[in-house]
Amino acid sequence: xxxxxxxxxxxxxxxxxxxxxxxxxxxxxxxxxxxxxxxxxxxxxxxxxxxxxxxxxxxxxxxxxxxxxxxxxxxxxxxxxxxxxxxxxxxxxxxxxxxxxxxxxxxxxxxxxxxxxxxxxxxxxxxxxxxxxxxxxxxxxxxxxxxxxxxxxxxxxxxxxxxxxxxxxxxxxxxxxxxxxxxxxxxxxxxxxxxxxxxxxxxxxxxxxxxxxxxxxxxxxxxxxxxxxxxxxxxxxxxxxxxxxxxxxxxxxxxxxxxxxxxxxxxxxxxxxxxxxxxxxxxxxxxxxxxxxxxxxxxxxxxxxxxxxxxxxxxxxxxxxxxxxxxxxxxxxxxxxxxxxxxxxxxxxxxxxxxxxxxxxxxxxxxxxxxxxxxxxxxxxxxxxxxxxxx
Amino acid sequence: xxxxxxxxxxxxxxxxxxxxxxxxxxxxxxxxxxxxxxxxxxxxxxxxxxxxxxxxxxxxxxxxxxxxxxxxxxxxxxxxxxxxxxxxxxxxxxxxxxxxxxxxxxxxxxxxxxxxxxxxxxxxxxxxxxxxxxxxxxxxxxxxxxxxxxxxxxxxxxxxxxxxxxxxxxxxxxxxxxxxxxxxx
Numbered sequence: 001x002x003x004x005x006x007x008x009x010x011x012x013x014x015x016x017x018x019x020x021x022x023x024x025x026x027x028x029x030x031x032x033x034x035x036x037x038x039x040x041x042x043x044x045x046x047x048x049x050x051x052x053x054x055x056x057x058x059x060x061x062x063x064x065x066x067x068x069x070x071x072x073x074x075x076x077x078x079x080x081x082x083x084x085x086x087x088x089x090x091x092x093x094x095x096x097x098x099x100x101x102x103x104x105x106x107x108x109x110x111x112x113x114x115x116x117x118x119x120x121x122x123x124x125x126x127x128x129x130x131x132x133x134x135x136x137x138x139x140x141x142x143x144x145x146x147x148x149x150x151x152x153x154x155x156x157x158x159x160x161x162x163x164x165x166x167x168x169x170x171x172x173x174x175x176x177x178x179x180x181x182x183x184x185x186x187x188x189x190x191x192x193x194x195x196x197x198x199x200x201x202x203x204x205x206x207x208x209x210x211x212x213x214x215x216x217x218x219x220x221x222x223x224x225x226x227x228x229x230x231x232x233x234x235x236x237x238x239x240x241x242x243x244x245x246x247x248x249x250x251x252x253x254x255x256x257x258x259x260x261x262x263x264x265x266x267x268x269x270x271x272x273x274x275x276x277x278x279x280x281x282x283x284x285x286x287x288x289x290x291x292x293x294x295x296x297x298x299x300x301x302x303x304x305x306x307x308x309x310x311x312x313x314x315x316x317x318x319x320x321x322x323x324x325x326x327x328x329x330x331x332x333x334x335x336x337x338x339x340x341x342x343x344x345x346x347x348x349x350x351x352x353x354x355x356x357x358x359x360x361x362x363x364x365x366x367x368x369x370x371x372x373x374x375x376x377x378x379x380x381x382x383x384x385x386x387x388x389x390x391x
Numbered sequence: 392x393x394x395x396x397x398x399x400x401x402x403x404x405x406x407x408x409x410x411x412x413x414x415x416x417x418x419x420x421x422x423x424x425x426x427x428x429x430x431x432x433x434x435x436x437x438x439x440x441x442x443x444x445x446x447x448x449x450x451x452x453x454x455x456x457x458x459x460x461x462x463x464x465x466x467x468x469x470x471x472x473x474x475x476x477x478x479x480x481x482x483x484x485x486x487x488x489x490x491x492x493x494x495x496x497x498x499x500x501x502x503x504x505x506x507x508x509x510x511x512x513x514x515x516x517x518x519x520x521x522x523x524x525x526x527x528x529x530x531x532x533x534x535x536x537x538x539x540x541x542x543x544x545x546x547x548x549x550x551x552x553x554x555x556x557x558x559x560x561x562x563x564x565x566x567x568x569x570x571x572x573x574x575x576x
Binding site for chain 2: 111
């Protein structure tokens, strides 16, 4: 163990960071699939997914800023761009995704509602909607048609952007040559797929939870479809991770013995038990079961709920194992350290919990401001939101 | 709150009445987008102005940093005098040091920056050193250090006594050690 390796520099906040951006990218990709491939079944979650992505994206930089300190300096990244720094360039990836894709798409999609609300609401809310209309109240067929086409185009751009956003997180880890646990060209791809898994399952859970809170009926067709997507992406994600593992085992380079020992000791619970068995194999099995057996709606809902929660735990464990695991062994392959998590400190557990609650508060505000539900329509997928393809 | 659809119904007539009647004016229908572009343009201009205002002029002159910083740092007073300077006056210490393994260590590595003392030795007296801190900085036992480097678990080894009660700091080897104390780690 070298002296600079004894203490872990990247704490639980750095675990949260890829977890949160993963949710963003995943939720967005789910929404985009619906839009680009016109999957009517998952329509009820389209807007919810967009708002979820936005809520989590707004929180995504916070763990980094808490970790680094001096949040006011993060803006300097934009003032004096450093083109050879992967981390500095991420600021631009983030900005592009937030401003160029997500906000635009939400705005275009909600524009009609905003205009309507700016005339029916009262008080400060009215003012907010007024500002959001940018002073244009035109919601004629044609203008909405234009919005629709533009939105479609932005979604097309958005999918690679979402891949970029989270692929980039994987790239930052994957490109660290000095760390054999991270350095793998497969990293960005694995990150993208695990992002999709976590995002889809988060939206699924949020959809179930929100319909229950609003005492509405869950659209089973929609839920089944999402669960199906979840299963497919999960299978791909799992096989990629296993491929990576296989490659490592067969290649067995100089780092292998050290890493192998680590997985069998320090990471045994979090990697093998929680991530692989509990958080991956179990939900895949559960979801697979719903595909094979004919189960009642109630049973399916329960299974989806359980599988969704396990998935979230599994993906979080995966982030944990990547970030923390990568710092537990010495680059000399001769020693191991441990991570002692603090509680009420700047990078402690309490902060992490607060950071995980914050996006839900933001989401709640967003949902109040821009209701994503399609109820007042006769059927999901028509009415208030411009039905896709009506241009 | 009314459902969105009712709102639309209320608005629909009004709206289509005003704009939807024909395709008279494309400008009207992309007006909101033009406004959006205007907002973005304003934001960009504001950013460019802000950037011009806050980024130091010499930034990027030599590399990804403020060029003037080099001059500013260079003009700061020197804090370290250097090994050779001490030798001029403290010949006795230098001679002592030559006899031990600490010969490789510069005076100011232990005594700290002393340029001020060199300028005016009479009035600026170096602070007395706390050996428990100074010596431990290099000699505290640590498995990451090379095995052949002399290291001790200072608390156990010294028993709380200052290191220089037994070791001569400038020539630390205790020649008569075998007969004197039980202090070996």
